[in-house]
Amino acid sequence: MHDEPANPRPAAGYALAALASLLAVLVAAVAERLIGLDDLSLVFMLAVLVVASRTRSGPAVLTAMLCFLAYNFFFIEPRYTLYISARHGTTTVVLFLAAALLAGRLASRLAMQVRELGSINRDASVRQVLARRLAEASSEDEIVQVANSVFEESLGVRIHVSLDHEEPRESGAAADSRERSQPPADRAAASDCRNAGQDEGFLLELRSIKGRLGEIALESPLHATNANPSRQRLLRSMADDIAGALLRARLVADLQAERIANETERLRSALLASVSHDLRTPLASIIGAAESLQSFQATLSASDRDELLHTVRTEGERLNRYIQNLLDMTRLGHGALALRRDWIGVDELVGSAIARLRRYRPDAHFETTIGRDLEPVWVHPALVEQALFNVLENAAEFSPPGEPVTVDARLADACLRIEIGDLGPGIPEAERERVFKAFYSARRGESGRSGTGLGLTICRGMIGAHGGRVEALPGTGGRGTRIRIEIPADSRPAPSE
Amino acid sequence: MSVPVAPTGPTVAAPARILVIDDELQIRRFLDISLRAQGYQVALADTAGAGLEMLATRGADLVILDMGLPDRDGLEVLGELRLWSTVPVIVLTVRSSEREKVAALDAGANDYVTKPFGVQELLARIRALLRVLPDGGGMSVIFDDGHLRIDLASRMVSLGGQPLALSRKEYALLAFLAAHAGRVVTQPQLLRELWGPTHVEDTHYLRILVAKLRQKLSDDATNPRWIVTEPGVGLRFISPD
Incomplete structure (x- = not known):
């Protein structure tokens, strides 16, 4: 029921005030003629409460004044004058005015609180959506994607996220490739937006305990929201959530890289051990057998010669299978x-x-x-x-x-x-x-x-x-x-x- | 050691001339020794350029071509060679990748051996390729090992003296393989021969047919007596020698 805009335009509020007063006169007239209602001040009070609950205090006060005058003019004897004959009549209209002003003020304050609560709720649910989707994102790219879509879907704001990178060397290349990967129009939009942002302060810094991670540039200027401190708080806390997720993703990636590096190191040393042991053994046999044949050809018996030759052949084949294994392993390891x-x-x-x-x-x-x-x-x-x-x-x-x-x-x-x-x-x-x-x-x-x-x-x-x-x-x-x-x-x- | 190519006249009894094109000295050396020991005449070249020139000027009865030559890609050499020569070619592939074998066979090679290879294996391939293919007017019995007998003229196949009832396709497959005994026949080759050019992809047909034929021949694929599968490449009918 609180689906009216958070900031109803003032003109509409005053129009509502006039309309409500007019309606109150009609309803009071009908009530008096047909039902014979005595105390018509309640009808006007209702009009004031309705306007107050739906607008701010200005229109509420106006409604109270209008109703006060209309009540006096149409329904207090003598009618059709602002003159009040009886003393109790004067008391009634003055009390009405006081009650209407008070009620109007209360109602409008309540309405404002409800509105504020609603907007806090909405902000909370936006942050919840963001948090849930960030939890599912595991890489920096996914986090940037989530940020883009949550800002767009929940707030209707298009953003551009640019990430800083720790090592300057990498940063240049990464930023470069990021820039290049965007279509030119998009890139222009991003830089326009960044410029606009710097001019008008629409840059949100991504901060974490490890320092600045990057920034978010808002594409649309958000005139109305920019003025609204609660919206700014929301944007700021969303940026912090994103920064937290980025930091987490970076830590995970670092850990993984370290684990892979360790594993690779372990495999490499195992491979070296394997090469030196398992590949040298057949080589030693081959070299030894061949040398024996070369040196002692004359003195060796036919069966000895045959045995040495057999060694050369079978060890050579064994060596070949080892090498095939190592090649297969490399192929498997490279995912090729x-x-x-x-x-x-x-x-x-x-x-x-x-x-x-x-x-x-x-x-x-x-x-x-x-x-x-x-x-x-x-x-x-x-x-x-x-x-x-x-x-x-x-x-x-x-x-x-x-x-x-x-x-x-x-x-x-x-x-x-x-x-x-x-x-x-x-x-x-x-x-x-x-x-x-x-x-x-x-x-x-x-x-x-x-x-x-x-x-x-x-x-x-x-x-x-x-x-x-x-x-x-x-x-x-x-x-x-x-x-x-x-x-x-x-x-x-x-x-x- | 280098062996000069002897200028030979085209006498009937002349030993077959084999041209070896390989850049590795050790391989050329042991091929030279073992091929000469088998009574072949051997010519050696260490680059594709030298090999092609030698083949063009002096000819050869068979070429052994290494696919990994330093100056040119093996497939390219095969392509050029096939423009002007029908000499049988055995390629030496160093990787045991079946894709390279298939590519070489597609490019016009007649057979392959994978480095490192056994000399006996290579010699069997050479013998199979140098054997004259039976033509229509030649021998009608293309295979007879005392157990399996294939007679092309009468389209008769018998096993242990008993005639064997083969379907048309089974007979065609067996006859085609036996006619190329000792040589690898690629799957596309067989599919084209048996089902026509639109079916070269339908290797499933071939698998079913081979399984049926093996069953009728009581040939066990896990320990084949006649028909050997070269996974990913094709089939080979085991040559009696």
Whole structure:
């Protein structure tokens, strides 16, 4: 009901005063003739209260005066004169005037308080909206966006937020790119607005405990609101809320950057350790074997020569696989892995991985069970094949001689599920998640197992890129290890027409 | 050590001449040794420019081309070479990226090996490419390993002496693969050959057909005897030699 503007124009107030008085005369006349109402002062009092509650004190006083005169003129004997014959008549109109002035003043003050309360409520709810939306924004850009839209939607004010940056070097580039990213017209508007702001004081500084973060330039001059101290307070506190959110976002970003830097540092040192240990071992064998061949050719037996040559070849191949792993890891790490999906049979993927592994491990023994109902899958063939290869290689590595590595592929819960099992020593439960961490095996370093400790990490990365997952489970029957790979089967498009 | 290219006359029994274009000395050296040991004549070039010139002036029966040459991009070299020569080309790719392999095959290479490669693997590819392709009037039995027999003239395929009932498409696929025994055949090639040029994207057709054919041949994809899948590239019929 208090939906009238906060500052009703004065002329309208006085018009209302006149109208209310006129109406009061008509109503009083009707009441007197038809109902026979004796004390008509109440009708005029009502008119004064209505006007007072809807306007300020000026129109209320005017209404009181008009009603006083009209009451006297039309309804106090002798009628149609301002003369009052009876003494009680004089008392009535004078008391009426006093009561009307008092009531009018009270009513208008009440109305003003209600209006003020309403505007405080509105301000509070604007701030609430701002606070809620700022809480959801996590980056500086999002916060700026939220600020823009809340100012525009709730206050009808367009703003431009410009952020200062701590390091001057960065600041120049960032400000530059920010400027450049805006369309020229917008940029002009922003600078116009900034100039206007400086002239007329419409710049809101974004302040925090860590100092100035930037400023908000209001686009429209806001003549009316500028004069209003409560609106200015609102704008100021909104700017403080935004500054708080910005500070929070900056702290979070700093923390994250530090965490990433630490992680990168850790990975880098692990990589160096891995390179120096795992890549040098095969190199040492190759160099040693080749040198032996070169130096002692004449004295070596044919079988010794053959053995040395075999060393050179197998160690060379091992080195190659390590390097492939490191390259794959880099590709995964850079997020440069674009899936090129194609139809491929699960049996074909398994077959290709096994065939590749057989070249390095001719003695490995595989038992495969491929579900007969398995349809071709829609995946990036080379990546899934590499993922399978890594798991199979691991399984073959840990398998006792003569024991098979099992491969079981089937459809389970709308997923393609491939389980690769070995009868090796198995993985203790506490370690089952850690085997997927980069350089896991390298960290256990001297245990004598070969490998960069990247195979399973890469497998998880490649399967993860397909929306699938990889986990380590105890072997069937409690012996060994079972690696379960699951790829969602519902991501396939319908076979093309 | 460098080996001069011997000027050979076009005698029937002349050993095949293989041109190796690779910038790495160690690779040229061991290819030279192992190819000569197999009785081939070998010419070596260390840049694309020198290799193309050698091929233009002296010719070759087969080219081994490294995709990572210092002076020019491998795909570009292939493109230029194919403008004027139909010599079989095996490319050496260093990355195991199937995309590069497919690009090279599309650009006119006949087969590929991925560095580092085994000499036996390379020799098998060379033999497959140097073998004369059976033409219409040539041999009608293009494959017979004592178990699987493919006879093009009578369109007969038999397995263990028993005739095998294959659908038209299954037969076409098997015959096409066997005719290119030992060489990789890309998916688009097969799709174009079997379904026509509008279906080169429909790899799903191919997967279903290959699975059916394998089933009829009792060929296990996880341990293939005849038809090998090269994931992301294509299929290869295993050459008997």
